[in-house]
């Protein structure tokens with residue numbers, strides 16, 4: 001459609017913004033991190049979720065500009081709020097295609113002064129498909145800066161275990177399509193338990209996404225999954241970082 005064309009001006013009109021969804025420690029209920037999610041307050045279509053326009057942005061070069069905007073905005077808001085929560089930003093595979101991403105990231109961190117350890121980048125398993133000039137080098141360079149790399153939508157890719165073997169990540173996020181079937185599906189229960197043990201053996205952390213019910217949370221708590229994210233624990237909104245800054249000063 002013409003969404004890509006409209007996106008170009010949307011930045012200048014401040015229609016693009018970022019919301020934050022909490023990631024919670026399953027054992028204590030404490031918010032330990034957050035995921036940044038992009039939104040578009042469109043002049044005629046209303047509030048658009050990422051799913052409504054990120055795919056069209058990804059079909060063109062505008063994803064580079066969108067990705068850079070989201071990353072810079074998130075880092076700026078983190079610094080402005082004084083948050084100590086690490087925040088994860090989604091990275092489109094296409095942003096690694098040009099080979100310029102590592103220097104863009106370096107630039108944003110030095111411009112904003114954000115501690116690299118407070119930033120994580122979520123990459124989907126599709127990052128390993130297709131082109132990827134020096135993909136592994138770029139991911140290694142990102143981690144060498146102190147920025148975390150997390151494998152998003154884990155389990156839905158073409159060859160999840162091969163990806164885990166092929167490069168080093170700091171964490172994995174179990175896709176919401178698995179969580180949805182808890183606690184009733186014995187198959188899914190076995191899969192999630194196994195992912196939890198795998199992560200633990202590899203010394204990486206694991207987040208279950210899409211947690212919507214107390215039953216699911218209870219199951220995760222009893223089955224060694226340390227972190228969870230989902231509507232039960234908090235909707236994405238703009239106030240998470242502000243709220244954290246307030247509690248930090250009172």
Ligand code: G
Nearest residue numbers: 036037038049050051052054070090091092
């Ligand atoms: O927020 P929503 O439920 O609409 O997200 C839909 C999809 O868009 C998710 O897969 C999410 O990871 C992705 N997404 C959300 N924000 C961003 C972003 O800033 N960049 C990229 N590349 N993807 C995003």
Ligand code: G
Nearest residue numbers: 037090152153209210211212229230231232
């Ligand atoms: O692909 P990714 O994991 O980045 O997708 C994150 C998206 O999932 C966010 O845009 C968010 O709106 C959505 N989301 C977060 N929690 C839940 C949930 O509990 N249920 C559902 N259906 N979607 C969720």
Ligand code: MN
Nearest residue numbers: 035090122152
């Ligand atoms: Mn994500």
Ligand code: NA
Nearest residue numbers: 152153175209
């Ligand atoms: Na996901």
